[in-house]
Structures are given as C-alpha cells and as structure tokens.
Amino acid sequence: MFPSGLFSVRTLVLLNGMPNTSTRQKHGRRTRRRRRADPARNELVSSSLESAQQCLFNQDYGTAFAHYLLVLNLAPVFKDFARESFRFTLFKWAEELDSLGRIQYLFDCYEQALELFPDDEVILNSMGEHLFRMGFRDEAAGYFHKALKMRPDYPEARENFYRVANWLVERWHFFMLNDHGRNQKYQQAIQKAVQKGCNTVLDIGTGTGILGMCAKKAGAAEVYACELSKTMYELACEVVSANGMGGSIKILHMKSLEMEVPKDIPHRVSLVVTETVDAGLFGEGIIESLIHAWHHLLLPPKRGENEFGEQSATGRVIPAGATVFGMAVECSEIRRHHRLCVTKVGGLSMAAAGELHSPVSCSSEPDDSMEPYTTERLSRLPGGYKPLTEPFTALNIDFNNVQELEGLSSREVQEIRLPVIQQGELDALAVWFQLHLDEENSLSTGPQEDTCWEQAIYPFHSAKGFVLKPRDELIVEVSCRDAYLRLCSVAVLRDGHKISLDKLMDSQYPVSNPNPEAELCSALACLQTDQSQARDFCMLECSEMALLNNQDYHQSFCTALAKLISQLKVKCQNQERGSAFQSGPAVATRCASPFYVLDVSEGFSLLSLIAASQGHVKAFSSVEKKKQQEVLIRLARSNNVSEQHLEFWLNNTEVEQGMLQRPSREKLWSAIILDCVETCGLIRQKLMEKASLARCLLEEGGRIFPGKIVVYGMLVESETLLLESAVQGQEPTLGFNIAPFINQFTVPVHVFLDFSTLECRHLSESVELFVLNLMDANANYINREVKVQATSTGRITAIPFWYHIYLDEEISVSTLGQAAHWKQAAVVLQQPLEVRAGEWVRLAVKLHKSTISILAHIESTPQQME
Secondary structure (H helix, E strand, C coil), X not given: CCCCCHHHHHHHHHHHCCCCCCCCCCCCCCCCXXXXXXXXXXXXXXXXXXXXXXXXHCCXXXXXXXXXXXXXXXXXXXXXXXXXHHHHHHHHHHHHHHHCCCHHHHHHHXXXXXXXXXXXXXXXXXXXXXHHHCCCHHHHHHHHHHHHHHCCCCHHHHHHHHHHHHHHCCCHHXXXXXXXXXXXXXXXXXXXXXXXXXXXXXXXXXXXXXXXXXXXXXXXCEEEEECCCHHHHHHHHHHHHHCCCCCCXXXXXXXXXXXXXXXXXXXXXXXXXXXXXCCCCCCCCHHHHHHHHHHHCECCECCCXXXXXXXXXCEEEECCEEEEEEEEEECHHHHHHHECCCCEECCEECHXXXXXXXXXXXXXXCCCCCECCEEECHHHCCCCCEECECCEEEEEEECCCHHHHXXXXXXXXXXXXXXXXXXXXXCEEEEEEEEECCCCCEEXXXXXXXXXXXXXXXXXXXXXXXXXXXXXXXXXXXXXXXXXXXXXXXXXXXXXXXXXXXXXXXXXXXXXXXXXXXXXXXXXXXXXXXXXXXCCEEECCHHHHHHXXXXXXXXXXXXXXXXXXXXXXXXXXXXXXXXXXXXXXXXXXXXXXXXXXXXXXXXXXXXXXXXXXXXCEEEEECCCCHHHHHHHHHHHHHXXXXXXXXXXXXXXXXXXXXXXXXXXXXXXXXXXXXXXXXXXXXXXXXXXXXXXXXXXXXXXXXXXXXXXXXXXXXXXXXXXXXXXHCCCCCCCECCEXXXXXXXXXXXXXXXXXXXXXXXXXXXXXXXXXXXXXXXXXXXXXXXXXXXXXXXXXXEEEEEXXXXXXXXXXXXXXXXXXXXXXXXXXXXXXXXXXXXXXXXEXXXXXXXXXXXXXXXXXXXXXXXXXX
C-alpha cells in the first residue's frame, strides 16, 4: 500500500481536474469570465506544501511525496519552485520502496512524477536506472535516450545509455554489417529464391531489417518481419521507413513462436529468412522457431527432387542447413577460466576446496544453472591454442526438413572416435559450423575465417587435467538434448584400454606419470573407485575462476597485508610501552584485540581468508552464496584458521548499503578491501564514493586496499576496433541506408578486450593517463592533460587503457598481464586522427564516475573520444 493520504491525493486530482494555471489571459472573439480565486484550494495547497517540507525534514519521504503530488497537481505554478525538493523526495522514497521490494509502487511513483515533469532528464535517467537494475534493458534504454534528448551533455544519462547499449545492440551487429562478404552472400541467396517464385517472405529476428529489405528489393510481393527486442524493433522500423519501404514491409514486435495466420500475417509465406543462430548454432532457438514456422507460417516444403511445380506454392528456408565441425584443443586461457589450476593461493592450500569449476558443462545430468558451452574467438585468445585432433564433422542438419528438425532432440547419442595428432592437455572441444544458405552460397564460422563469429567452447573439467598422447583416441559424444548442441569428451582409448574421463574427474586423476605402465594401472584402478560418497562441489563464474587462478594478485595482496599488520603491531607495541605507567590496561586491551579487516569484493573472494590467516586478524567476508561460504569454511579448517577469525558480513546485514560501517561501536577497521576494477576493464561504479566512506572507517594507520590506481594507455591504429564500433564508410550497406540509425548505439569505450592479441599497430609508448588516490582525497583531480609523442606514422583510431593497482607504495599488480583475470578497455575515436612519427599528441583526460573520456588533438585539431 501507498503511504496514508496518497489515495486521497489521487482522488482529489480526479475530482477537481487539472486547473488552468496560466498567468496569461487568453483573448478570443468572446471575453471569458476569469475564474475566481478559490480560498479553500489555496489553503489546501499552502498547508500541503508546508506539510511536505516538514515531512521531508523528518525523513518521512512517502508522506512528503504524497503532499508534493497534491500541491503540484492542484497548483502547477509551483513546479519550478519545488522541482529540486520533489526530485529528492522521489528518489529517497523510491530507495525505501526498493528496499522493501515494493517494485510496482516504485514504478507507479515514477509514472506520477513523469506526468508532472515529462521532460525532466534527472527523473527520466533515474527511472531508467531502476529499470536497468531489474533487468528491463529495453525499457531502460528508452528513458536514458529521452534524457539525452532533453539534455545532450548530461553525463549520467550518457554513461548509462552507453552501458545499456552494449547489452541491447551487441558489438557483433556492427561487425556483421561491416562484413561485406557475408551480406552479399545472403543477398544473393534471397535474390535467387525470390526470382524462382518465393514472393512472400518472413524475416524472423529481423534486427536492423536488412534481410527483409533484401527480399523486397529482389521483388518479393509481400514481406513480413518480426523482432522480439523492443530496441531493435524500433530501430528496424526507422531503417525500413528511411529506405522507403515502410508501407511495404510489415514489422511485428513479437516472437515468431507467437505468430498466427491470419491474425498476424494474412496467409502462409513461401520463404523464411533468418540468422537466429549463435556460436553453438542452436542457442538462439532456431530449431523451435523453424518447427513452428513449418507448422503454422510456411507453405509445405517441396516434395522430392523431381517435383517441378511453382516455387510459390511451396515453402523453403534460408539458410537451408548447416554442418557442425569440432576439434579437441589445449589452451591455457580456456583452462584457467573453467577449473582450478593451482594448488596454493596466497599461501593457502586449496586441497580442501572440493570441486570448483565454471557453470559451463555438458555433464550427463545438466541443470538449469549450467550452460552447455561458452564462446571465444580462438584466434584472439592470449597464448593461442594447440589442436589435439583433426577437425571432425559433429552434425549435419537440414532446415527444410521438418521431420529432421522435430527428431533432433530424440536422436540417439552419437559416439565419435578422434585420433589424437599431438600430445597436449585436453582443455576443451572447440566447435564451429558452415551455414548453407542455398546450393551455392555458404558462410563459415571457423577459427581461421575473418568473420564476426566466435566459436563455441565446451570445456573439459578435471581438477588435475588429462594429457592426450599420439595414438590415443578421444571418444566424444554428440547429442541435441533440449535443442542445444552438446558435445562431451567421455573417454580415451589408450593401448587397447578404455579410460573413462568422467570417473577420472571424480578420482582426481593426475596429469601424467613418467611410467606409462604405472599411469595405465592407475587409470584402470580409478574405474574401481567407489563413487557413492558425496563430493563437495561449488560452481564459480568464469571470471571468478580466473581470479582464483591469478597467483600474482593473491600473493601481492598477501605480502602487502602482512606488511600492514606488522606495522600496526609495532605501532601498538610502541604505544603499549609508552603508556605502561599511565593508562596501561586500556592500551593492553586495545593491543590484545584482533585487527579487523573488511573485504567488500564482488562475488567469490579468498582475500578475507588470506587476511584471517595472518594471525591476530578477524576478517569479514562479503561472500553471500551458501556454497561459496562452505568452501571458505573448509579452507579455513584445513589451513588451521579458526572459524572465529572469519565472519560473513552480509549474513548479519539486512541491506547491502550497510556493508561499509564500523565492525563494532568501539572498533574501526584496520584494512578495507575494495573491488576497484570490473572484469570488463572499467573502473567500478561509485568507487570513489565507497573510498570516501571507507577512509572515515579506518583506524589510525589503517589502509584501503588498493591505495592507488594508475591508468595507463597507448595510441594505436586498429581497424578491428573501428569495425566493431560502428558501420564504416560512406557507402550504403547493400544499397540500404542503415549506418545513421544503428550508429546511434555506438559506444565510445569498448570493453572486454585482450590487448595482447588485438590486431593493431602501436603508435606510441605506454603513458600514464590518470591517477586515482583512494587514501588521499586531496590528491585527486577531475581533468588532466597528457602529452604523448607518436613513435610511428599512422591513424590513431583508439587508446586502449589498463591499470596498475597499488596495494601500497611498493607493491602493485597490473591488469594487463597474461595471468590477470581482467580484460582491457579502449576509447575509440569517431574519426581517426592522422599522426606522423615524432609529433606530439595532447590528450585531455577526464574521469566522470567510472567513465573515462579523452579529447585528443594535434596542432589544435580536436577529435572527441569518450
């Protein structure tokens, strides 16, 4: 329920209507009688305004909001006067509703606020933030976009819009539209089908509308399209209309699975075109979509090879089918993101951790929390990869055969034997496909192809790995359960014996044994192991697994924390000696109590346990998930860390906002660990606000970890970053004007980059761009100018950046190293900047919240990079 009085406010507004509050008298042919002043109404407005201000002072935000609604509905002339107070009241009341889980009421309040202030960019942006946090990304984007239209220089809305744009219009859309070969092959296949009589077309998952427009341009009489994403649907409508086809292509904002004839389209169509495929081919639901289309939306398929009837009387699909390929690979980068690769982390033995691996698995008993595969671009993986088998054909599928589509999930599991071609550790099966558009045109997503596609990765989970050797045969099972393509490495044939990989994973089979006979005997013995006992299992995100495997980071933290604790102990001992003849007992008590360390890292973190292992430390962890807490408890026991020295902070905190506070009334924190850099390569949002609060909670001599972050960058020329950031060139895409519309979603900062494998030319040395001091607020600044000398001639297209994270003045870790669990980010120019070797480039660097923006110029020629 709303706070007392809100219902009566809304009722009063309805009963009294919206008064005409214009101060300018209207003149017409007849002079209207001016409305008389209503003393009762004026008194109500005055008393309600006073009550709103009093409630605001008393922090009764719900009642204050109700009073403000009444005042501003009855007397809109007060809007400018009360705007700031009304905003503040709305935001505070929304926070309370959010914490209470009253989400519908929260959005009702925002809708009421926007009825009063429909063009208020601050309220629009705040509404978008709530929607985004709750997963309504399409709707959030609309509010951020409108806020930017109201005020183009509003930095909060711009940052939020860029953040949501990465979700709604993924970067592959740009790469795909810049892939001229792919576009032409689709156009040729569609043109050929239409010329053969397929004159009614449905484009499923239309995106920008390009395939539907190809069909219309080829001469199709009727073209329909559907798109589920609200953002992409609106974009497609704009694109189609701008290309003069608004009246001839009907676009529906819905799933194709919900479409019916004649409700949504007047009759069945003769051609379906689609590219609703992902790196694993079936992950976007193409099988389900095509089965539904054949039963409800498409004309019947052609009946055999010798049927020469009119194509318009039969149905077909582009693409016509696909062939799936795979190979086994060794890859340390994949390995460290999916399973534990180390035995010690920060001085802690990991033997008691249990089974830890990523949520990517094709296990025989999958659950909803598991994904069968992840995706990577093999050609860009740091450290590369080693093929352990030749590529093999995993599956063929005919999209024009509905019986084959329907029988896919019930197909028997196929077992394939793969000869091993070179020795290496089995880390994953890498999968790609060839998409057969028709008899003549096809597209490949293979690792050697220069396309927008990634490959599907099916990781192999084993705590100690398994080394394949030449003359081994790897047995792989292929199935399509739940309409997902699943590949699983199940066994190895070695010297006539079959070694089950599932059982070896359970028994912690070693990587290799110098004695081949002993190795084989050990493997066979594993088959007899009793598997009945329950195993400790915990699932971590891929980024959390990579963090756990980052030994340099944990060891650096361990060293820096030990140094701080040692310094605090010395300080306490000195105080104790100096106060021996004064207030000795109080000082002794203070020195006897443990040092308090708070870890507010995001997700799974061992840092609290590493702190607790230092001795004389009580550490507080922000790990929330029960299974992950159990891992820390097991590790604490096995490493002789008392459970009394490790506490889970959020178990005793009702709201997350309460995390940064005193550990007790009498104590302050000796150290607070902040998670400063997101895995994607950006500074975490609200980092400086958290640091400001953390400084107030430190005891004298205490520290924030890290104490300082230094941002480094470099001038580069990278065609790849340009292709992934916007549709390039002045020429229309296949003759269609698409670029101006989709380029609205260009984001100036690219994330999740691997700078070590990015195709680029370095045009300068690395340079310090910015410093964030978390311990000393006075050392910080908002803007900084940096001069960089070009070492090579070329076009500056981007400035990749990374961080050196200083745990103290001497100990630091870099987010750029190959062992780092972080990726990098890059600021991309909208227009490349020509530079000659030896010239100086002036960079104006600005950090607003977590977003870095840069202005670059040579000899007063500005180019905006944000």
